[in-house]
Amino acid sequence: MLEDAPLSLDDGGGGKSLLIAGPPMTGKYDLMLRLLADAGERGVLITTGDPAERVRSDYADVAGVDPESVGIVDCVSKQRGGDLLEDDLVRYASSPKNVTDIGMKFTDLYEVFRDFDVPVGVGIHSLSELLMYLDPQDVYQFVRVLTRQVQSEGWTTVAVIGSTMHDEQTLHTMYEPFDTVINTREQDGARELRVRERQQASTAWTTF
Template sequence: MLGDSPVSVDDLRSGQSLLVAGPPMTGKYQLLFQLLGAAADRGIVVTTGDPAEDVRREFVAAAGCDPEDVAVIDCVSKQRGADVTDDDVTRYVSSPKNVTEIGMKFTDVFERFREYDDQVGVGLHSLSELLVYLDPEDVYKFTRVLTTQAKSEGWITVATIGSTMHDEQTLHTMYEPFDTVIDTREHEGQRQLRVRDGRQPASQWSDF
C-alpha cells in the first residue's frame, strides 16, 4: 500500500494498467512516479511535457535505481528546438502529435528491456498533451497498443490525464484501455485519491 491509500503494490506487479485522472495541481505527476517506483526496478517513460533528464531524475528518486535503468521517449525537446540525438536510454520524437514515431521508439526500447528479468514500469505523461494534437480515437488506439505490449510482459503501466481538460465522452474513451482509474483531488488542502476498477465500487477518498 502507498501510505494509507487503497493502491496495492502487489496488484501493480501483475501487469496492471492504471490511469491517474484529476484536475491540475492534485499530484498526478508525483503519484505516477510513486506507483512506478514502488512496483518496478526499471522504467520506460513516454513524456509529452517534461524533458528526458527531468523525467529520469524523478523515476530514479522514486525507484532507487540507476539512471541507465530508465529509458525515456522524449516528445518535447525537439519540439522546443533542442539539438538532441538518441542514445542507449533516450529516444527523441519530433512532437507529441507523431504517435507513429512514438510507437516505433517505444517498441525499440521495449524489445531491449524485455531481455531483463527485472520488473519494468511503463509511464505515460500525459494523455492530455496527446489529445491537444490528436483525435480521441487515435490516442485510444495508441494507448491500447502500449498497455497491451506492457501487459504481455507482466509490466505495470501508469498514465496521467487532466480530468477537467476534456469532455465526459473523451474521458470515458481514455478510461477504457486501463484496468483501473485513480482519481485525484485536493480537499481542504490535502491531496487525496480514490480507486475505481469497474469490478467493485469506488474506494473512499484517502490522503496520499
C-alpha cells in the same frame, strides 16, 4: 510507498494498467512516479511535456536508482530544438502529434528492456498533451495497443490525464483501456485519491 491508500501493486499487480485522472496541482505526476517505482525494478517513461533529463531525474529520485538506468521516450525535445542527450536508453519521437513514431520508439525500448528480465513500470505523462493534437479515438487506439504490449510481459502501465481539460465523453473513452482508474483531488489542503477497478464501485477518498 502507498501503505495508507486503498491501492497496492503487490500480490499479482504485474500486468495491470492504471490511469490517474484529476485536476491540476493534485499530485498526479508524483503519484505516477511512486506507483511506477512500486511496480518494477526498471522504469520506461513516455514524456509528452518535459524533456528526458528532467523526467529521468524525477523518476530516479523516487525509485532510488541511477538516472541512466531509466528508459525515456522524449516527445518534445526534437520539436523544440536544442541539444539532445546521447544515450542508449533515450529515444526521441518527432512530436506529441505523431503517435506512430512514439509507438515505434517505445517498441524499440521495450525490446531492450525485455532483455533485462525484471519487472518494468511504464509511465505516460500525459495523455492530455496527446489530446491537444489528436482525435480521442487515435489516442485510444495508441493506448490500447501499448497497454496490451506492456501487459504481455507482465509489466505495469501508469498513465496520467488532466480531468478538467476534457469533456466527459473524451474522459470515458480514455478510461476504457485501463484496468484501474485513480481519481485525485485536493480537499482542505490535503491530496486525496479514490480507486475504481473495472466493473467495481470506487473506494472512499483517502489521503496520499
